[in-house]
Amino acid sequence: MKSICVYCGSSPGASPAYAEAARKLAQEMVKNNIALVYGGGNVGLMGIIASEVMKLGGEATGVIPKALLDKELGHDGLTRLHIVKDMHERKAMMAELSDGFVAMPGGMGTLEELFEVLTWAQLGFHYKPISLYNVDGFYNNLIAFVDHLVSQRFVSSDQSGLMMHEADPVKLIERFQTFKPTYKTKWADREAVANLVP
Numbered sequence: 001m002k003s004i005c006v007y008c009g010s011s012p013g014a015s016p017a018y019a020e021a022a023r024k025l026a027q028e029m030v031k032n033n034i035a036l037v038y039g040g041g042n043v044g045l046m047g048i049i050a051s052e053v054m055k056l057g058g059e060a061t062g063v064i065p066k067a068l069l070d071k072e073l074g075h076d077g078l079t080r081l082h083i084v085k086d087m088h089e090r091k092a093m094m095a096e097l098s099d100g101f102v103a104m105p106g107g108m109g110t111l112e113e114l115f116e117v118l119t120w121a122q123l124g125f126h127y128k129p130i131s132l133y134n135v136d137g138f139y140n141n142l143i144a145f146v147d148h149l150v151s152q153r154f155v156s157s158d159q160s161g162l163m164m165h166e167a168d169p170v171k172l173i174e175r176f177q178t179f180k181p182t183y184k185t186k187w188a189d190r191e192a193v194a195n196l197v198p
Contacts, residue, residue, distance in 0.1 A: 001173075002099055003034060004029060005097070005098035005100070005117075006049055006104060007038075007114055008038070011107070012045060013044075015136060023052045025104070027169075028173045029173070035061065037063070037094050039094070041068075045104055046075075061080050061082070063090050064084070065086050067086075098128065099176075100131075101117045102131050103131070118163055121162045130163055132165040132166070135167065158182070161182075
């Protein structure tokens with residue numbers, strides 16, 4: 001585990017707990033010699049985690065589309081900042097540079113990035129760990145909804161297990177370092193699928 005991609009908000013959010021959690025995750029990453037890969041901004045939780053990593057002597061790589069460089073105020077104090085042409089290139093590069101993925105509290109963009117890497121894992125395009133950083137129960141409703149998807153046979157229980165969740169950054173990093181993929185099949189219900197065939 002050399003690098004982790006962290007998806008998080010370009011806003012600090014409503015609770016001071018989110019910023020504090022970003023700093024704690026940064027501290028655990030630097031302590032374990034794990035580099036940060038993230039969206040390259042210098043605002044919100046993005047800026048907080050990146051600045052903390054750099055302050056502690058860690059390594060942070062940002063990837064930001066040229067169109068967002070001004071809006072998200074590209075961080076000029078990183079180890080490196082890649083400026084790319086669009087969001088597709090941004091997400092692909094972030095995934096390529098990372099050994100795992102963490103979703104901190106965030107908005108639509110954070111959720112979109114999270115579900116893209118979950119889908120890639122579901123399809124077997126990568127076998128890297130993915131976890132919610134469930135600060136103060138921020139993702140409780142999402143976890144419950146994924147359980148609902150399982151109960152309705154749109155997602156299998158092993159697929160739902162692709163989305164780990166931890167509130168403690170120490171435990172999160174430990175799970176990433178000991179992660180072994182066990183996922184075997186995309187289909188939630190082979191019998192139900194078979195019954196659709198005439």
